[in-house]
Amino acid sequence: MAVRPLRYDGDLVLLQVAPPIESFDEDLSTLVLDMFETMYAAPGRGLAAPQVGVSRRVFVVDTDWKEGEPAPMVFINPEIVAQSSELVSGEEGCLSIPDKTFEVARPAWLELVWQDMDGAQLRGRFEGVQAVCICHELDHLDGKMINQTGTLI
Numbered sequence: 001m002a003v004r005p006l007r008y009d010g011d012l013v014l015l016q017v018a019p020p021i022e023s024f025d026e027d028l029s030t031l032v033l034d035m036f037e038t039m040y041a042a043p044g045r046g047l048a049a050p051q052v053g054v055s056r057r058v059f060v061v062d063t064d065w066k067e068g069e070p071a072p073m074v075f076i077n078p079e080i081v082a083q084s085s086e087l088v089s090g091e092e093g094c095l096s097i098p099d100k101t102f103e104v105a106r107p108a109w110l111e112l113v114w115q116d117m118d119g120a121q122l123r124g125r126f127e128g129v130q131a132v133c134i135c136h137e138l139d140h141l142d143g144k145m146i147n148q149t150g151t152l153i
């Protein structure tokens with residue numbers, strides 16, 4: 001495992017729509033392990049592949065580790081299939097925009113389908129900070145940054 005260099009706002013890879021993961025192979029395992037190590041070292045609660053310069057649809061999230069036990073989750077080729085019409089505004093930071101905080105409106109809950117490291121299809125419902133993190137990281141896969149979708153505070 002290795003910490004990979006972060007890409008920052010202004011890097012074109014962060015503005016690209018990332019293509020899907022097609023090979024569930026050793027390269028993917030290495031990428032995901034490196035992404036976790038990079039996220040924990042940063043330190044952050046989520047990291048998308050474009051943030052380490054890899055334009056592919058994969059992100060990692062751990063909303064719990066800063067306060068308690070680590071709960072690492074990996075989402076490959078994620079897609080929102082349902083979400084609340086109610087939006088909740090909250091403060092978000094981004095490892096690619098250091099030392100700045102933005103107010104961003106996100107759905108209160110969402111239902112997601114995604115694939116795991118073996119390519120198996122999964123489905124789940126997320127709310128609260130997990131829903132916020134998932135939306136934030138999913139935006140990265142679509143080339144969207146919180147300085148575009150949110151308001152600097």
Ligand SMILES: [Zn+2]
Nearest residue numbers: 093094095096
């Ligand atoms: Zn971010």
